[in-house]
Amino acid sequence: xxxxxxxxxxxxxxxxxxxxxxxxxxxxxxxxxxxxxxxxxxxxxxxxxxxxxxxxxxxxxxxxxxxxxxxxxxxxxxxxxxxxxxxxxxxxxxxxxxxxxxxxxxxxxxxxxx
Amino acid sequence: xxxxxxxxxxxxxxxxxxxxxxxxxxxxxxxxxxxxxxxxxxxxxxxxxxxxxxxxxxxxxxxxxxxxxxxxxxxxxxxxxxxxxxxxxxxxxxxxxxxxxxxxxxxxxxxxxxxx
Numbered sequence: 001x002x003x004x005x006x007x008x009x010x011x012x013x014x015x016x017x018x019x020x021x022x023x024x025x026x027x028x029x030x031x032x033x034x035x036x037x038x039x040x041x042x043x044x045x046x047x048x049x050x051x052x053x054x055x056x057x058x059x060x061x062x063x064x065x066x067x068x069x070x071x072x073x074x075x076x077x078x079x080x081x082x083x084x085x086x087x088x089x090x091x092x093x094x095x096x097x098x099x100x101x102x103x104x105x106x107x108x109x110x111x112x113x114x
Numbered sequence: 115x116x117x118x119x120x121x122x123x124x125x126x127x128x129x130x131x132x133x134x135x136x137x138x139x140x141x142x143x144x145x146x147x148x149x150x151x152x153x154x155x156x157x158x159x160x161x162x163x164x165x166x167x168x169x170x171x172x173x174x175x176x177x178x179x180x181x182x183x184x185x186x187x188x189x190x191x192x193x194x195x196x197x198x199x200x201x202x203x204x205x206x207x208x209x210x211x212x213x214x215x216x217x218x219x220x221x222x223x224x225x226x227x228x229x230x
Contacts, residue, residue, distance in 0.1 A: 032213065032214060034214055034218060036218070041223070042221075042223055042224075043118070043205050043207070043221025043222050043223050043224055044157075044205070044207075044219070044221045045221070046214075046217065046218030046219070049214065049218065089157065091214070093212075093213035093214050095213065101147070101159065101162060101170070101212045101213070102212075102213065102214050102219065104156075104157050106156040106157075107156055107157065
């Protein structure tokens with residue numbers, strides 16, 4: 001079935017460092033891909049999305065490009081801030097896979113130190 | 115809209131007691147999801163509804179768990195009897211589109227359940 005694999009956390013960075021969180025997927029069809037963010041004590045929020053190959057989703061300085069050839073959707077940010085400390089979830093939806101709902105990865109916890 | 119509203123925010127109960135978690139989805143969203151989050155297992159989908167009808171409850175751990183959606187603006191997740199291993203954060207989410215669509219899922223702030 002469909003699945004999402006994220007890099008193991010936790011990830012600890014200093015402020016203004018470059019961030020990459022890896023995400024790869026397995027899907028039957030041609031999925032849509034998402035990144036969600038969960039700040040401490042809150043529910044998940046949609047951060048960005050991409051629906052077709054080579055699409056780049058972006059929001060709040062974060063970017064991710066849909067790479068069909070490598071089945072990847074890595075999250076990047078050029079200069080992280082303390083306020084970016086959160087748990088990040090990669091997710092997919094795949095109509096061809098027969099699953100009507102989002103499939104989430106396990107999440108990667110990011111801590112940014114001042 | 116005030117978003118997805120869950121109550122209570124925190125619940126501490128004794129083993130064997132009944133626990134009821136509540137959720138009010140965003141008005142107009144046809145889909146409602148219940149998730150459980152723990153350190154060990156991450157985010158697990160328990161059940162979801164479409165137009166108040168349960169569609170997939172394969173994630174419900176056992177018969178002690180039940181969920182209802184009597185109308186479009188209210189859903190409950192009940193655990194009876196509760197056990198310490200049920201301790202987790204329970205999230206409710208709603209959406210126009212089960213595949214995420216343009217706006218994704220909107221999550222509530224969760225209920226942190228502790229069973230002692």
